[in-house]
Amino acid sequence: MKVLLIGSGGREHALAWKIAQSPLLDALYAAPGNPGIADHARLVELNVEDHAAVIAFAKEKAIDFVVIGPEAPLVAGLADDLRAAGIATFGPSKAAAQLEGSKGFTKDLCARYDIPTGAYQRFKSAEPAKDYVRAQGAPIVIKADGLAAGKGVTVAMTEAEALAAINDCFDGAFGAAGAEVVVEAFLDGEEASFFCLSDGKTALALATAQDHKRVGDGDTGPNTGGMGAYSPAPVMTATMVERTMKEIIEPTISGMAKDGNPFSGVFFAGLMITAKGPELIEYNVRFGDPECQVLMMRLKSDLLPILYATATGTLDRVDAEWRDEAALTVVLASKGYPGAYDKNTPIAHIPEASEEAKVFHAGTALKGDRLVATGGRVLNVTALGKTVTEAQAHAYALADRVEWENGFCRRDIGWQAVAREKA
Ligand code: AMP
Ligand code: GLY
Numbered sequence: 001m002k003v004l005l006i007g008s009g010g011r012e013h014a015l016a017w018k019i020a021q022s023p024l025l026d027a028l029y030a031a032p033g034n035p036g037i038a039d040h041a042r043l044v045e046l047n048v049e050d051h052a053a054v055i056a057f058a059k060e061k062a063i064d065f066v067v068i069g070p071e072a073p074l075v076a077g078l079a080d081d082l083r084a085a086g087i088a089t090f091g092p093s094k095a096a097a098q099l100e101g102s103k104g105f106t107k108d109l110c111a112r113y114d115i116p117t118g119a120y121q122r123f124k125s126a127e128p129a130k131d132y133v134r135a136q137g138a139p140i141v142i143k144a145d146g147l148a149a150g151k152g153v154t155v156a157m158t159e160a161e162a163l164a165a166i167n168d169c170f171d172g173a174f175g176a177a178g179a180e181v182v183v184e185a186f187l188d189g190e191e192a193s194f195f196c197l198s199d200g201k202t203a204l205a206l207a208t209a210q211d212h213k214r215v216g217d218g219d220t221g222p223n224t225g226g227m228g229a230y231s232p233a234p235v236m237t238a239t240m241v242e243r244t245m246k247e248i249i250e251p252t253i254s255g256m257a258k259d260g261n262p263f264s265g266v267f268f269a270g271l272m273i274t275a276k277g278p279e280l281i282e283y284n285v286r287f288g289d290p291e292c293q294v295l296m297m298r299l300k301s302d303l304l305p306i307l308y309a310t311a312t313g314t315l316d317r318v319d320a321e322w323r324d325e326a327a328l329t330v331v332l333a334s335k336g337y338p339g340a341y342d343k344n345t346p347i348a349h350i351p352e353a354s355e356e357a358k359v360f361h362a363g364t365a366l367k368g369d370r371l372v373a374t375g376g377r378v379l380n381v382t383a384l385g386k387t388v389t390e391a392q393a394h395a396y397a398l399a400d401r402v403e404w405e406n407g408f409c410r411r412d413i414g415w416q417a418v419a420r421e422k423a
Contacts, residue, residue: 001304004058005030005041006048006078007069010331010362010380011289014296015069015303016040017358022304029061035371036361048073051081058087065308066090071286074265075101075147090311092265092285096256099263099283103182104145106283113255115248117280118185126170129181133162139186144169146177151223155186187281189274190416192233193291194244196269197306198253199315200262204306205245207298207322208236209291210416215338217412224338225377228413230328230388231294234420235273244271244278252283264310293360293382294327328391328414329382330399331362332407337376344372345406350379357383357398373406381409388417 001024005016013036020028020040031054033043046057058066066082068074068091077094091097098105110117118141123129133140142165144152152174156162162183169178195206211229215221236244248269256263268284268291287295296303300321309318334341344367350359360382363375381399385391392414399409 001025001064001308002027002062003029003304004044004061004063004066005033005037005069006054006066006073008032008034008037009069009289010360010377011287011292012069013037013360013362014293014380014382015067015287017360018296018299018303019067022302024302024304027061029063031057034361035364035366048078049076051078054078055082055085055087058082058085063087065311067307069286071097071100071147071284074285088308088311090265090307092263093261095261096263096265097285098261099256100285101147102145103143103282104180106280107182107184109252109255109259110280113251115251115255115280116276116278118187120182120184123181123183124179126166129166129183130163132183133159133166136183136185138162141184141186142166142169143182143184144174144178145180145182146174148174148177152177187272187274187279189272189279190235191281192236192271192273193288194236194241194267194269194271195287195291195295196245196249196267197310197315198249198263198265198267199310199313200257200264201253201313202315203245203249203253204310204315204318204320205241206266206320207231207295208233208241209288209294210235211288211291212410212413215410217410222338224333226288226290227331227333227410228329229288229291229294230326230391230414230417231291231298232326234417240273240278244269248278248280264313266310289362290329290331290380293329293380297327297358297382297384298323298325323384325384325386326388326391326417327382327384328388328395329360329380330395330409330413331377332379332381332399332402332404332409333377334363334373334375335406335408341376342406343374345404347371347373347378347402347404347407349401349403351398351401357381357394359398359402373404378404378407387421388414389421392418
């Protein structure tokens with residue numbers, strides 16, 4: 001099979017690494033890819049926003065299958081256009097990608113099909129939103145409706161904070177994403193991420209993960225795209241997984257199909273495990289980054305036929321086997337992230353991979369033959385272990401061998417699970 005992978009982050013490096021191990025693979029291309037992905041794929045300079053150019057490249061190289069990593073091309077309808085051109089594609093349609101692209105869309109779906117989630121209202125202007133907040137009281141959650149790079153959510157512990165967040169949204173702090181606002185009840189519990197494939201009819205549960213969004217140790221400081229993650233998530237017991245499938249995923253699949261937007265691709269469900277059980281915080285319609293890195297490390301099965309079955313409506317014929325070990329990934333970021341940081345700082349050394357550990361590239365580039373850091377989140381040091389404690393020790397031992405002066409990482413990724421394992 002000839003495969004084209006779209007994307008350039010750590011998530012796509014992990015996907016490329018795993019796809020490259022498939023005996024079914026004849027050739028792997030990545031657009032635009034990164035220097036880590038270049039170990040497994042031929043990099044192609046394609047403007048992914050130019051769908052006609054992507055289709056022309058796929059036809060020229062006789063690509064059998066396109067795998068789309070990030071959300072932006074999905075929300076822009078790249079999967080629709082590729083499928084219309086007769087090319088099998090992993091990733092939801094533009095209509096189905098609204099599950100991630102519009103928080104209001106997802107909340108309305110939950111209301112229609114009785115999917116457990118926090119009570120909410122949608123608003124197109126500030127005053128009625130503020131009245132609602134005053135009536136409900138704090139804590140309360142304010143969300144810009146559209147894609148805001150993970151920054152559009154304020155968990156307001158006071159009414160004043162909530163009112164300020166509403167002003168921010170309508171004052172344009174998140175651009176068009178904030179033209180509509182969702183105000184949502186605060187859910188109290190432990191968060192977990194759940195990954196599940198669907199071909200529009202069938203579901204295949206993958207695995208669970210927990211991430212660390214805050215930049216600082218002890219989950220302090222500003223939010224980021226994620227400073228580390230581990231899998232599995234201890235809070236997602238077999239019973240919780242079963243309830244999530246039945247109460248959240250299955251009604252989503254049947255509801256989306258009924259509404260004329262059948263979902264094909266991966267559900268990345270952000271869950272709050274409350275006293276009542278699993279409740280949906282949000283859906284993403286692509287693998288998490290860096291959650292994907294720990295999932296790929298734990299996946300024993302060949303990834304390629306699983307993704308292809310998802311794209312071609314034959315998910316009922318495949319299965320996914322997982323290692324019993326835990327996997328943990330530590331993000332090395334540029335000093336200053338998520339604020340301003342220097343670009344093009346040199347990375348002198350990245351340690352070799354082994355069966356049990358691998359450094360994925362997220363924000364790197366080659367300047368001549370020198371590897372430099374170009375992004376905020378730059379490397380994902382990922383390792384397996386019998387327990388999260390062991391995976392954590394392996395990951396930090398490897399991270400300490402990376403030679404990059406301008407890099408930093410949190411030192412406590414996995415702390416909740418480690419504390420549980422000690423207890
Ligand atoms: P989101 O971008 O929707 O994932 O929200 C970012 C973060 O805000 C989540 O990971 C949660 O930690 C928090 N959050 C979002 N919605 C709620 C809610 N209804 N109750 C409590 N925390 C929430
Ligand atoms: N790590 C969170 C995300 O990929 O959205």
